[in-house]
Amino acid sequence: MDFLEKVKNAVGSAAQTVGKKSGEVVEFSKIKYAMFEAKGEIKDLKEEIGGAVYDSYKNNTPLDEIVKEKCARIDELTKQIGEYEKQLDNYKSMVKCPQCGKSVKDDYNFCPECGAKLAVDKEAEVGAEQEYYTPPQSEPEPAAEPEIPTEGAAE
Numbered sequence: 001m002d003f004l005e006k007v008k009n010a011v012g013s014a015a016q017t018v019g020k021k022s023g024e025v026v027e028f029s030k031i032k033y034a035m036f037e038a039k040g041e042i043k044d045l046k047e048e049i050g051g052a053v054y055d056s057y058k059n060n061t062p063l064d065e066i067v068k069e070k071c072a073r074i075d076e077l078t079k080q081i082g083e084y085e086k087q088l089d090n091y092k093s094m095v096k097c098p099q100c101g102k103s104v105k106d107d108y109n110f111c112p113e114c115g116a117k118l119a120v121d122k123e124a125e126v127g128a129e130q131e132y133y134t135p136p137q138s139e140p141e142p143a144a145e146p147e148i149p150t151e152g153a154a155e
């Protein structure tokens, strides 16, 4: 009956491994979440602007300053999202040093912290396994061979 114990231990050590790099993963998810929030806010603002535009049409009143403010806020958020994207790009190009566990830019061949050789190990990319999974490129369909009429088939 120690099978369950074994499973528990295996799960325990897996959790520890994850824990080691959770610092970066948390940071990564934070940025992702902030980006998600900003996009949601833009969506809401657009709805509000739409409502305000319709109200002004319906009541024959000029569009008020609030609409302008909301538009400016959208600009601000869009800029912010651009910043977040840059930060995420930064994370994408980080690898984990197999020796000391530091996150290092993947264009280094050696770890600046401990000098270990950095194998280009894509598995070690910080939090990138799922976020940036790209499906393997499918082979292009081979061009269909023009059908050659079989000579003498009619005979």
Ligand SMILES: [Zn+2]
Residues within 6 Å of the ligand: 097, 098, 099, 100, 101, 102, 111, 112, 113, 114, 115, 116
């Ligand atoms: Zn290192």
